Amino acid sequence: MNQLIEVIRQSDSTVGKAVFLMICGILFVFAVQVVFYLTIKLWPKKGKE
């Protein structure tokens, strides 16, 4: 991953960097939401309010 980031950082194409930002950004946001989703889904249902 570090190598990929380094290659993109060295690249002259800012549009390429923006596209990489979009792919990584959306993937990261989804990945984090998946973790939160699983946290909520797997949370023990005992001890309700």
Add this chain to the structure above:
Amino acid sequence: MEDLFIGFTALNWQSVIMMLIGGVLIWLAIAKEYEPTLLLTIGFGTILVNLPMAAVWEYEGAPGFLKILFESGIETELFPVLIFIAVGAMCDFGPMFKNPVMMFFGAAAQFGIFATIILAVFLGQHVSFLSDFADLKVAASIGIIGAADGPTSIFVATRFAPKYLGPISVAAYSYMALVPLIQPPVIRAITSKKERQMKMAVVKDESVPKSLRICFPIVVTVIAGIVAPISVPLIGALMFGNLVRECGVLERLSLAAQHELANLVTLLLGITIGSSMTADRFLNPQTLVILAMGLVAFVFDTAGGIFFAKFLNLFLKNKINPMVGAAGISAFPMSSRVIQRMATEADPNNFVIMQAVSANVSGQLGSVIAGGIVLALVPLLVFF
């Protein structure tokens, strides 16, 4: 004698236009009730800083009160962080806990941020007067308007493009208020009436474990801190406010954060943002393009959420009304209201408000996470 009339002689047409813009913002706040707490304060700050001599900013070498507030509250990123504590204390994640699948719309509807960044970079490379936008940091600050979240926009713009802080803040807050006008035409354009009439299964009204309400802000902070450490000032402050709200033993502090802190910081934040709207910074073609691109970001957000819902419907047995995807933006509760209103227009017996609120609350979380990820990734991709 000239000194006596220095106010008249120092007045120029650019300042007069800026004061008129300030007046328009105040009019929108009062007459149209578009985000009045922010637009009114920003509008008055704009008038103050464009008065001859701008003594509120600096006078005879001594800083005025707005410059002091700007340097101590905006440049240090203190005001947005304090606002986040207040927002966290106001946030009820209950609807999201009851219907967690809607969380994914809070992610999908951040598409506008990233699509607008690409568009900004593209324009920056092909339009000479927009050459600033070719800088990924500036483009990211413009794209973040699509977070539909004022403090996040301010936080990112302060760090990456302080020069454009004024127009970016105004765009973020204005379009949040204009969600009821922006979203319906986009939704109508990309959904059929049959899709808008789609009914969804009733959400079970289960109570949420108190332990989940308390632990969730801590879990979110730790995960965000590991995934994107630079995002912790934003997410940490938001979750701190939420923990104070949910812990059940700090009611006084929770109320103080929701009312006194929110009101005081909003008051100072608005007028200080207004002070960045000087004629030399605001009256240029770039400002108009930033305002237009903010609108584009909201359109892309809406479309992103809807197309993601349509995509999920290819696999789901219990179909999702695609309009609910559009509620994944952070503009709470306007967006969920818009979705319910449109569902009722399509079919008076269609109720999707619970699902829309869940997606909308998730959008509040998703926008801050997206902001944090932009803050973390952009410095890795550019040479400072």
